[in-house]
Amino acid sequence: MLVRGAAVFLIILLSAGQAVAQSPDDLLSLPARGFWNLHLDQENVVECNNGSSDPLVFQLELISNGGDSLGAWQYSLPGFGTIHVILNDLLPNTPAYGSYVLSDSGGPTQNALRCLTAFYRKSAPGAAKVIEYGFVLPVRNDSTGVTAGVANSMNPDPSAPATWNYLSIANTGSNPFTAVVHVYEEDGTARPERNFTISNLQSGQRFDYPLAHPYGKTINLYRIVPSNLTAPYQAFLSRYSQRVGGDYRFAFALR
Structure with missing residues (x-):
């Protein structure tokens, strides 16, 4: 499932030519925090998948770097389903960075939801490649200590x-x-x-x-x-x- 721009995202994803295998270390204890960054004209895509056979519902709340809420959205995932959310559509079109919080809104979300942020920078028109770079940052549980x-x-x-x-x-x-x-x-x-x-x-x-x-x-x-x-x-x-x-x-x- 893709929230907006299926064709655009497919082109970017194929051009990046990268895949990420997720491990048990990516299993999240909710609420969990991911990150976004609109600097350098980057496109930010949150990818989440449901590792359970049961449907689940989760909330994604965008947070500014100063800690202020920028809005919250609820998404549903069928069993073993995947969703892509283009954050650029939900954020002001200005250079900024921040985070997002994933929380449980229903279903067996705990220990079933896995998410990452994919970052893409498109090449200038006429360039040999569609994008200059693409990379991902998995959502992980918090750290403590050194x-x-x-x-x-x-x-x-x-x-x-x-x-x-x-x-x-x-x-x-x-x-x-x-x-x-x-x-x-x-x-x-x-x-x-x-x-x-x-x-x-x-x-x-x-x-x-x-x-x-x-x-x-x-x-x-x-x-x-x-x-x-x-x-x-x-x-x-x-x-x-x-x-x-x-x-x-x-x-x-x-x-």
């Missing part, structure tokens, strides 16, 4: 600019979230001058922080250390790599 990842701003083309790296952090709990992001060199050397504090992130808020590329082409490990190690949150890193001409070579997200 988490870590790698930021890499190297570009395969030495003459092209550094690859953009943005660390997205969202407060999925009910209390303000505070953490320190520690940054290290590739060899493990601490770079405390690059550390930064996430202070008093309110419930539902999401903010994106640049990593690695402000310092040129480099590779860094980062650690997110919350002040409250039991506080729930979500974090992921997005990379966007440009060519010399300004179009994009690739983009993807890492958890």
